[in-house]
Amino acid sequence: MKWLRNLLDSVGDQFEKRKTLKKFWPIYEAADNILFTPTITTKSAPHIRDSLDMKRVMILVVIAIVPCYIFGILNLGFQTSLAEGVTRTWSQILLFGLKIIAPIILITFIAGAVWEILFAVVRKHEINEGFLVTCALIPLIVPPEIPLWQVFVATSFGIVIGKEIFGGVGMNIFNPALVARAFLFFAYPASISGDRVWISATDGYSGATALAVSTSESAENAVTLLNQFQQFDYSWWNMFWGWIPGSIGETSAAMILIGAIILMYTKIGSWRIMTGSVIGLVLTALLTNLFSPISTNTMLTLPPHYHLVMGGFLFGTVFMATDPVSAAQTNRGRWIYGFMIGFLTVIIRSINPAYPEGTMLAILLMNAFAPLIDYFIVQTNIKKRLARYAQ
Amino acid sequence: MADIQIKKGHDIRITGVPKREILKTPTSKCVAIRPVDFRNIKPKLYVKEGDTVKIGSPLFFDKKNPTVTWASPGCGTISEIKYGPRRVIEQIVVQLDTQEEAVAHTTYAPGEISSLNRIIITESIQQGNLWPFIRQRPFNKIVNPEDTPRDIFISGINTAPLTVDLDLTLSDKQVPFQAGINMLRQLTSGSVHLTIGKNSTCETFTALQNVELHRITGPHPAGNVGIQIHHIRPLKPGDIVWTVQAQHVATLGNFFLTGKFDPTILISVGGPSVENPIHLKTRIGVQLETILKHNVVGKNNRFISGNPLTGTETELDGFLGYYDTTVSVIPEGRERKFLGMLAPGSSKSQYSLSKTFLGTKNRKFPFTTLQNGSIRAIVPIGAWESVLPMNILPNPLYRAILARDIDEMEKLGIIECDEEDFALCTFACPSKINVGTVIRQGLELMEKEG
Numbered sequence: 077m078k079w080l081r082n083l084l085d086s087v088g089d090q091f092e093k094r095k096t097l098k099k100f101w102p103i104y105e106a107a108d109n110i111l112f113t114p115t116i117t118t119k120s121a122p123h124i125r126d127s128l129d130m131k132r133v134m135i136l137v138v139i140a141i142v143p144c145y146i147f148g149i150l151n152l153g154f155q156t157s158l159a160e161g162v163t164r165t166w167s168q169i170l171l172f173g174l175k176i177i178a179p180i181i182l183i184t185f186i187a188g189a190v191w192e193i194l195f196a197v198v199r200k201h202e203i204n205e206g207f208l209v210t211c212a213l214i215p216l217i218v219p220p221e222i223p224l225w226q227v228f229v230a231t232s233f234g235i236v237i238g239k240e241i242f243g244g245v246g247m248n249i250f251n252p253a254l255v256a257r258a259f260l261f262f263a264y265p266a267s268i269s270g271d272r273v274w275i276s277a278t279d280g281y282s283g284a285t286a287l288a289v290s291t292s293e294s295a296e297n298a299v300t301l302l303n304q305f306q307q308f309d310y311s312w313w314n315m316f317w318g319w320i321p322g323s324i325g326e327t328s329a330a331m332i333l334i335g336a337i338i339l340m341y342t343k344i345g346s347w348r349i350m351t352g353s354v355i356g357l358v359l360t361a362l363l364t365n366l367f368s369p370i371s372t373n374t375m376l377t378l379p380p381h382y383h384l385v386m387g388g389f390l391f392g393t394v395f396m397a398t399d400p401v402s403a404a405q406t407n408r409g410r411w412i413y414g415f416m417i418g419f420l421t422v423i424i425r426s427i428n429p430a431y432p433e434g435t436m437l438a439i440l441l442m443n444a445f446a447p448l449i450d451y452f453i454v455q456t457n458i459k460k461r462l463a464r465y466a467q
Numbered sequence: 468m469a470d471i472q473i474k475k476g477h478d479i480r481i482t483g484v485p486k487r488e489i490l491k492t493p494t495s496k497c498v499a500i501r502p503v504d505f506r507n508i509k510p511k512l513y514v515k516e517g518d519t520v521k522i523g524s525p526l527f528f529d530k531k532n533p534t535v536t537w538a539s540p541g542c543g544t545i546s547e548i549k550y551g552p553r554r555v556i557e558q559i560v561v562q563l564d565t566q567e568e569a570v571a572h573t574t575y576a577p578g579e580i581s582s583l584n585r586i587i588i589t590e591s592i593q594q595g596n597l598w599p600f601i602r603q604r605p606f607n608k609i610v611n612p613e614d615t616p617r618d619i620f621i622s623g624i625n626t627a628p629l630t631v632d633l634d635l636t637l638s639d640k641q642v643p644f645q646a647g648i649n650m651l652r653q654l655t656s657g658s659v660h661l662t663i664g665k666n667s668t669c670e671t672f673t674a675l676q677n678v679e680l681h682r683i684t685g686p687h688p689a690g691n692v693g694i695q696i697h698h699i700r701p702l703k704p705g706d707i708v709w710t711v712q713a714q715h716v717a718t719l720g721n722f723f724l725t726g727k728f729d730p731t732i733l734i735s736v737g738g739p740s741v742e743n744p745i746h747l748k749t750r751i752g753v754q755l756e757t758i759l760k761h762n763v764v765g766k767n768n769r770f771i772s773g774n775p776l777t778g779t780e781t782e783l784d785g786f787l788g789y790y791d792t793t794v795s796v797i798p799e800g801r802e803r804k805f806l807g808m809l810a811p812g813s814s815k816s817q818y819s820l821s822k823t824f825l826g827t828k829n830r831k832f833p834f835t836t837l838q839n840g841s842i843r844a845i846v847p848i849g850a851w852e853s854v855l856p857m858n859i860l861p862n863p864l865y866r867a868i869l870a871r872d873i874d875e876m877e878k879l880g881i882i883e884c885d886e887e888d889f890a891l892c893t894f895a896c897p898s899k900i901n902v903g904t905v906i907r908q909g910l911e912l913m914e915k916e917g
Contacts, residue, residue: 081803110808113803114841115800117799117837118836120780120901121779122890124797124834125837125894126819126850128897130840132840132897133823135808135809136823206846243844246845342822344823406862406863407852457879461878465703465704
């Protein structure tokens with residue numbers, strides 16, 4: 077790799093020498109330090125440092141998302157074939173999926189990179205690798221039928237309003253990818269909800285997601301409703317593996333669990349948040365089950381293990397609720413924060429009639445409350461100390 | 468008396484760990500004291516270039532606190548007084564005579580010391596110019612001799628990388644160490660706390676009297692006296708406790724027994740660039756060149772007076788810091804790994820407290836001075852918390868300091884903290900933030916305005 081190093085060095089000289097290029101130093105710096113680890117040495121004690129840096133943290137999150145990408149692409153092709161009633165080989169399915177998702181990924185990363193570079197150049201700071209994660213998440217949480225210009229606008233909104241106006245990665249209060257999705261949801265509801273957007277097939281093809289099915293009509297039991305549904309196989313195991321329509325990356329619980337294991341093992345994603353959130357979901361679902369006999373709301377009858385594999389709950393919990401910046405930052409706070417996300421997800425799913433999915437709003441709402449949770453945890457620490465002082 | 472168990476923390480496995488053997492170093496030509504090593508003092512010189520001094524003669528005093536004076540660690544001629552920017556006295560170098568002589572003071576029998584009163588002891592320490600050996604918490608600065616400390620704490624175990632093995636160092640110092648403890652006991656209204664390793668069998672410690680002995684287990688920073696205070700009897704606002712390094716307890720004890728200041732100390736020399744990492748018998752303020760001669764490999768090295776986590780960068784012709792008992796030599800890093808952020812990694816090529824690299828072998832790692840990344844905003848993934856064995860919330864405290872919110876800082880317990888206790892947080896931080904420096908800023912702000 078010596079030639080590449082030499083090339084980068086000579087390009088770097090140009091960036092340093094020429095005045096017009098100097099402004100764009102962050103671009104060179106980012107390329108240089110992504111390709112080769114930086115040469116910065118410690119200036120004061122501690123003179124030695126851990127090998128982990130923010131670039132690796134962010135890239136590991138992206139790696140944890142990769143299984144969802146692979147499955148998402150296959151599922152896209154699979155659902156299309158199913159809808160069109162054509163049998164295709166796996167390689168054809170893969171190509172079909174790629175054809176749908178590649179433009180979305182491309183547009184997302186272009187939008188993300190443009191804004192990140194613009195802010196880095198104007199603010200004269202280094203390009204922050206955090207946008208990679210945001211941009212890796214966005215294609216997975218949109219429906220396949222999303223118009224590309226909306227992807228661009230939403231990504232821009234997420235990156236600029238969700239992150240950059242607060243000062244960039246580390247300063248934001250909401251998860252930027254979810255801000256992008258919330259923007260789509262409220263600005264272009266037709267593109268991201270309803271029955272027509274989840275499968276990329278011939279115009280007008282419609283298919284309800286599992287969550288929509290469970291709320292569609294009143295029945296004795298949501299599970300029967302799901303099992304009787306003809307168009308798709310909404311059995312628990314099929315939903316666990318993820319061969320169902322939905323946002324591109326959210327459908328497969330199995331793939332998300334692989335990502336969860338990576339994040340928990342490397343300690344980049346908080347296991348407290350994930351566990352708290354699942355506990356919150358299960359307990360709240362059990363609670364709604366108790367209330368189901370006195371209500372006509374079918375959703376209340378949905379058992380917890382179905383809640384887990386349906387909709388975007390797992391994806392949101394594993395990849396978005398655990399965003400360390402917008403989540404609660406104290407360990408006890410993380411439990412509460414996670415629990416509340418699980419709780420609110422079920423509440424929004426069951427009780428809000430307008431929209432069957434609750435995870436996105438639950439996480440955004442808890443993002444807003446995370447500093448408050450932390451405040452109370454910090455206060456208990458302070459009170460304990462004051463009590464000790466008083467002795 | 469109870470055992471203290473430290474769970475959070477980490478013992479850094481760096482190569483070049485000093486062997487448990489003591490070598491005697493060749494005599495050095497000169498020694499030095501660096502007034503800039505002492506925080507928050509205004510040094511005023513007693514001597515000028517060309518003056519002759521004996522071991523123990525006063526070199527300078529603190530204008531803010533004139534009873535605190537510094538003893539010369541050598542006998543000879545003042546060869547250089549080096550000034551820095553704005554006429555700050557940087558270092559005072561003493562060219563050593565071949566036959567050295569020490570200033571003599573009153574001697575006491577071992578049994579006598581326990582019956583001395585506080586006034587006699589403080590006066591003796593002052594006459595010996597040895598106050599700087601005793602430091603106070605909070606703020607980790609030289610004490611005001613007029614204070615009466617709540618307690619005195621001594622750490623009898625070093626856990627930082629490459630540091631001196633205190634069991635080995637003090638094994639033949641039983642009498643002066645006990646004398647030092649007896650003397651310190653008279654200075655406090657509380658007790659003298661000594662914390663040693665759980666498995667320590669060093670008789671100097673185990674047979675000790677007149678002391679509250681604690682045993683501690685766990686990884687670094689278990690050996691930091693600040694952590695020990697936190698677990699034994701934490702500081703409250705208004706409390707003042709004193710701390711003395713274990714070797715200096717023996718030095719002080721020896722001073723009372725013999726009436727002379729003996730600047731001999733045992734230091735460790737280690738790090739990836741040291742050919743023969745070892746313990747050395749030398750003296751306070753020695754020139755690094757003397758002790759590192761023919762023992763360094765490679766050309767581009769960083770010489771550190773102190774351990775790699777808290778030491779001060781210096782040069783080969785620089786001098787050992789007043790409180791330092793470790794010299795570390797670490798190669799300057801310059802290697803650039805292609806696509807390092809994507810590489811799977813191994814225990815040979817990476818060292819991380821996180822599990823973000825493959826390779827789980829607990830082997831020793833040849834660290835360089837590479838920061839291994841660029842500075843970023845905090846992304847709190849719990850790196851700080853997992854290596855801080857204190858009931859302190861590092862992240863809120865850090866923010867309170869940046870916001871210069873003194874009230875909040877105090878509530879979050881800053882007076883219990885010291886820079887060195889946060890060195891591991893900085894080591895582990897993926898955003899490469901120097902937490903310790905900020906803690907120091909907070910403490911300085913507290914001191915100035917609190």
